[in-house]
Each structure stands twice: as structure tokens, then as C-alpha cells.
Amino acid sequence: MSSIICTIDVVLMTLKNSVLHVALLKRDHAPFVGVLALPGGYIHAEDDVDTRDAAERTLREKAGIVSPYLEQLATFSGRARDPRGWSLSVVYYALVPNDVIAAASHLEVVLMPIDKVRGLPFDHQKIIETAVRRVRDKSAYSSLPVYLCGELFTLPQLQGVYEAILGEPINKVSFRRKIEELDMLEAVEGAMETGKAHRPAQLYRLKPRYSQHLSLTDRALNAKSLTSH
């Protein structure tokens, strides 16, 4: 009856040089051994509590990472996507600061700019496109991008992250008003950015209760993207 192949995959994204990158790994199992692909694998019904648990395990085992943000993206399924047969992959996406990947990278994680991704097995290309679209859409009206920053960051840094994801400059006053409204950051008392030849910026961190949670507005940051979907 159930000849369905049940897997999970994780789209692990980070910002490097102001460009969104996705983490890829060389596959160690057939099919497509040695080919770069999304980290993923079978769901372990014995060990995993649910698919989120499976995604966390995969991230831990294959990339040595515990992600501060992990959310279900969608499930991709069908007869055609895997040569082994009818398969189904529950896909999660994660956002982490670049240095977390660099620090954890005892394994061979390849960071690929999302514009350069090509030649992936299965429907991984389509999965990544879906994930990138989701991140962009969600960033316009939520605090999602903070997960691409480290523990501490300045507002100009955070603005740069938003701009990198949304792909267009944001008005400084508008940005700060939105961040204020989201009410998710707290200034770190007396902590300032150092080493730059100009006025130092205040350091902020995410308010504890927003770990793994997003703060939302009902107005997008930026009026451009009227999309049909």
C-alpha cells in the first residue's frame, strides 16, 4: 500500500556579501551520489517526533547547525520528482547568520548564491525558488530578516539586510519607523559598534520572546512589488 518515499529537505539560507545564499551538500546516497543538493533525507519514524524534528536532526547531522529560525515551507510530491518512484518531501526553510555556517562547517557545506543555482537533482531548483519567494514576501512585512543577523547588530546593518533581500533601497526614516512598530528589538545598554571612523551606531538584539517567532505589520515596508500569484 504505502510505497511512498517520505523525505524531508531543508533550504538553509544565509546572507554573504549582501547576497542570499543557499547551503548545498554533496549527496552521499543514491540516486545522484556526489551531486550537490539540498540537505535532506528519509523521515525516521522511529526517532523523529514529527517532520520538524526530522528537519532539525538533518540540519544538525548534515550541517552541524541549530537554526534560530525554522519554518515549514511546503510539501513537494509526485510520481515524477524522484527516479525511485512516487515520493513526497516535506520541506523546511531556515535562516542563519553567515558566521554560524562558517563556524559549524566541519562538513562540506557549499554556499551558492541563489541566482547561480543550477543543475540540482530532483525538483530542488523549484523548491529553492519557492523558498526564496517566501523569504522575500515575508520580509516585506515581518521581522524575518533579523535571523540573518548575528546576536547583536546595528540598525544600519539590519537595514542593509532588508535591502539585500528585498532588492531595493529603503528609506531610512520609514525603515526605522517600521522597526519601532514591530517592537521586537531592544537596545543593548551602552553597547556601541566600534572601529569605524564615524559616529558609532547603537547595538540591538532581538527581544527574547521573539526567538523563533515573527513580529508582523499589516503594511509592507515597500510599495513596489504588486505580484500576481
Place this chain on the structure above:
Amino acid sequence: MSSIICTIDVVLMTLKNSVLHVALLKRDHAPFVGVLALPGGYIHAEDDVDTRDAAERTLREKAGIVSPYLEQLATFSGRARDPRGWSLSVVYYALVPNDVIAAASHLEVVLMPIDKVRGLPFDHQKIIETAVRRVRDKSAYSSLPVYLCGELFTLPQLQGVYEAILGEPINKVSFRRKIEELDMLEAVEGAMETGKAHRPAQLYRLKPRYSQHLSLTDRALNAKSLTSH
């Protein structure tokens, strides 16, 4: 290896007396035979092209309905949700006009107001809550609610549908501006609502190319709901 139970479920919603209702069916298989639950069933790897196809089949077979809008909601999974063992359900949601359900209802579809839903098996309660939240969130900045109207409708009717879903009155002028901006409706030349003792309203329909597609704005209809999620 794969002892995972793979199913799909559909949250079929409609508006009846200005209240969101969800369609439930008495289960004809164990477990929970005879208990009201979401329409769903096993994925048929032999027949179904993918999970969307399985959802469409289920809707057709169990409720006699072809939905004008069907979208993947999320996948619910885990050891605990089904007494038979580790299971996974890819859930879709559908919106249909009330009369479509009424017309198709040779089968025993029970329409339950979403506030009254209780005592459902598995995690169906949680699934429905997720679906309702999704519909509400999405309705604030998209054309989603048109799928709850019939083929033809007036702007006041459509406004009533938005208000029923969002749960608060909308300013008439703002509403019409938004609809204009979404650019998804076309007036039916010379067709007017009849039979009412007042000025008749213009009839509209969805522009053909928006079938199964949404039109989005970047500004929500209504400034209330600042939600944490």
C-alpha cells in the same frame, strides 16, 4: 522502512449566513468510524499524480465538488496524531460558494460554523484553526474571498464577504479603492441585481485570468490586526 501513513485532508470552507463554515463528513473507515472529520484519505500512489491531485480526487469523490480555489495549507505529521502510528497528512484548503456545496450535496456533507467545531478526531481541530487563520490573513491583502461568491456578485455583496471573514466593518470607499487596485473584476455589461426595493447594484465577475490565481496588494485592507505569530 517506510511505515509512514501518508494521507491528504481537505479543509473545505464556505460562507453561510455570513459565517465561515467548514465541511465535515462521517468517516467510513476505522479509526473513528462514523465520527465527523475532514474529508481525506490515503494518497493513491498508483492513481494520483501528486498530492494536489489526491486532494482534488478526494473533493470529487467525497463531496462531489470541483473547487475553483485549492491551495496547499501545510503538512501535519508525527507519532501522536493517528492511533495507527506515525502518520503524515498533506492538507489543502478550498473555498467554494455555499450553493456549490448545496447543489453537490447528494452526499452527507455537514457544514459546521468554524466557532462550533469541537470533538474532531486526529488533529483536525488544529488543522482547521490553521486554515481559518490562513484564510483571514490572506483575505486582508488579496482577492481570496471572491471564491466564496458565486459567478456573479455585486460590490456590496463582496464587501459583506470580506467583512464576514475579517470580522469587522470596512469603509465603503476604501474597499472599492482596494478592489479597483486589485484589478481582478470586470463589470458585466448592463447586468444589474434585481428584485430589491432600492437602487440596483452592478454585477461583476472575476476576470478569467484570475481563476485559481490571487491578486495581491502590499497594503492590507484594514489597519487593525497587528498579530504576533
Place this chain on the structure above:
DNA sequence: AACTATTAGTTGCATTATTCAACTAAGTTG
């Protein structure tokens, strides 16, 4: 036929939100 009641649809203004440009602040470097 005129009048009443009721809802459709529009118009102009008041209010609020967003953007822009110019300003002040506070460091490092030479």
C-alpha cells in the same frame, strides 16, 4: 403621479501615513 424608504455609488475634505531633504551628533584620521 407624487412621495417615502432604502441601498448604490460618488465627491470633497479631514486625518493619518509615508517619503524626502536637510539637519545635528559623534566617532576616527591626518
Place this chain on the structure above:
DNA sequence: CAACTTAGTTGAATAATGCAACTAATAGTT
């Protein structure tokens, strides 16, 4: 200590939204 550079703020210009009052069109009532 003057020059430079970026942080952060302020106020005015512009745009979006909401409100209230208007006109329009129908059925029912006198």
C-alpha cells in the same frame, strides 16, 4: 582641531486612507 564619514533626528511635502454628506435608482405606498 579640522576634515570626513556615517548615525540618528526633525520638519515640511506628498500620498494614502477614512468620514460624512451628497446624488442616483429602484420598489412600495398614498
